[in-house]
Amino acid sequence: MNIESSLQQTIGQAFKELFGAELPLQDINLQATRKDFEGSHTFVTFPFAKLSKKNPQETARLIGEYLQQHTQLVSAFNVVQGFLNLTIADSAWLQVFADIVTQADFGFYASNGQKVMVEYSSPNTNKPLHLGHLRNNFLGYSVAEILKANGYDVIKTNLVNDRGIHICKSMLAYQKFGNGETPETSGMKGDHLIGKYYVLFDKAYKQEIDALKAQGMAEEEAKKTAPLMQEAQQMLVKWEEGDKETVELWQRLNTWVYTGFAQTYTRMGVDFDKMYYESNVYLLGKDIVEEGLAKGVFFKKENGSVWIDLSAEGLDEKLVLRADGTSVYITQDLGTADIKYKDFGMEKSIYVVGNEQDYHFNVLFTILKKLGKPYADGLYHLSYGMVDLPTGRMKSREGTVVDADDLMEEMVQTATARSQELGKIEEFSEEGARVLYEMLGIGALKYFLLKVDPKKRMLFNPDEAIELHGHTATFIQYTHARISTILRKADLMDVKREVNIQKLQPAEKDVIALLATFPDRVKEAGRDYAPSVISQYAYDLAKEYNRFFAEVSIFNADTAEETAFRVVLSEQVGKTIRKAMSLLGISVPERM
């Protein structure tokens, strides 16, 4: 049973019978009643005063009376100005709850037969992952889970940026300064080892630039002519020519990086259905350039370079192929978009990429639309803000980043220390405790990054540990553990899982009302690609449950029926918390 739609219908009838007016159902909006007033649903009558030809207050009163007479749902109402506050009968709430309990997949939607691709992570193989990547990965994974819950068939992909001048920088520095060092001999994770050489390159390169500038060369000129940069560029040419030695070095170093990434991904709890590598796709897109020229969407300049004029769209002229016939970034993205569609034929494609590339994706999507690609309308750039440090922006080259592995480890350590301090882990095995610390530490980190609107850039202060109290994953996990304890006790006492009561406490009503909104929140999160909708919901639900927990006694209830009901209610909250958190990629413990 759905209280809202049922109320909408009856209100529609009321308009017809009381005022002789037709009111489309979608115009009948119900909102949650403010806490200070009696009731749970509010109907605002101001906009309909003309329709009813009565003042808002009178309109509200008449509709209230009509509802009370014509539906079992409404047990009482009150009118404040043009606000009609409705109190829903306990029997209706119990019916709603009974419906929820019978649905094993409550809140999740059946398959809609549509495919959607979520591309996220997209790391460079010349350095380890950092805090910004964590936001990207958690977002991408969560959005994929949310879309699955909305009935989509989801393909998670990762386009690895494994070639280019930046990779050559690491390779060159390794060749020059590495002395044959390996992850084994250095004891470093492969990605960190390569990242070390990326930073080394930058240091040595800067020294060369400074030296050249000291000789009187201009900065721009120095940057171009510095021997290290020249060498890196030569290396890129050799790589593109397929030079055996260069390709072997590239493969060896990349293998180390992938081994390191695999560990990081595992700990982050993210995965992919399909990997794409730039080394395979960077030559793609030239056929699309031909296609665009043939269709007259692109044009060629005298020097042979190919362009598109997007000034009518408020964008500039944009290069799509260099004069020498080689690709630029967007050429490859055009080709990759095509390949991905050929591989999967998805209706929608979500690119989880930082907002620094807003312009690029605007251009990319506009071009694909102009080319009349069948998939063009389903493209979406999930643009998220950068994570800044108090000192400013993170820069890998300068080593001023919060490393992903370090941060995860630190969070787990914090969770460990906090758990031990609270001394609640006596009954845990060593392995069980380890799993718990991991769950709490990583969970807190994910929640911290996912609870914020993706669009907003966020500040991260490494000196302030991420909280484990208040609006955090820990609080929600704690609530789940609490519920689990209730359920274990209920099993020991052989409490039947049945609902056989007539009256509800206010706290119980509030919990049921919140539970009932879960499917809507899942839909909203899917529509807006917004994990923050789910994180907020999980928090609200946990908060509401804790209020209930403090206000009513479960095992010392007046009657056995009440105890049984409260156990079932607790169980349902526990399940819903678990589901909501799973959409964020966060696990919840049975005890903590």
Next chain:
RNA sequence: GGUUCCGUAGCUCAGCUGGAUAGAGCAACUGCCUUCUAAGCAGUAGGUCUUUGGUUCGAAUCCAAACGGAAUCACCA
């Protein structure tokens, strides 16, 4: 300079498809553990929702402008 995004409590953020006295968390202060997990609950205090104008019965929410911050506008990726 053009374009896009952001500006809500001391701090971090919700709310933004227009509705009542703008909500959480942290930090500060006060209560609540001999009964289901106090990683909790209840409460106090903290706001000209950047500013100005407009639309509206009604604006934090929509529109316009200004101010402040960020990103971007490469034959880089």
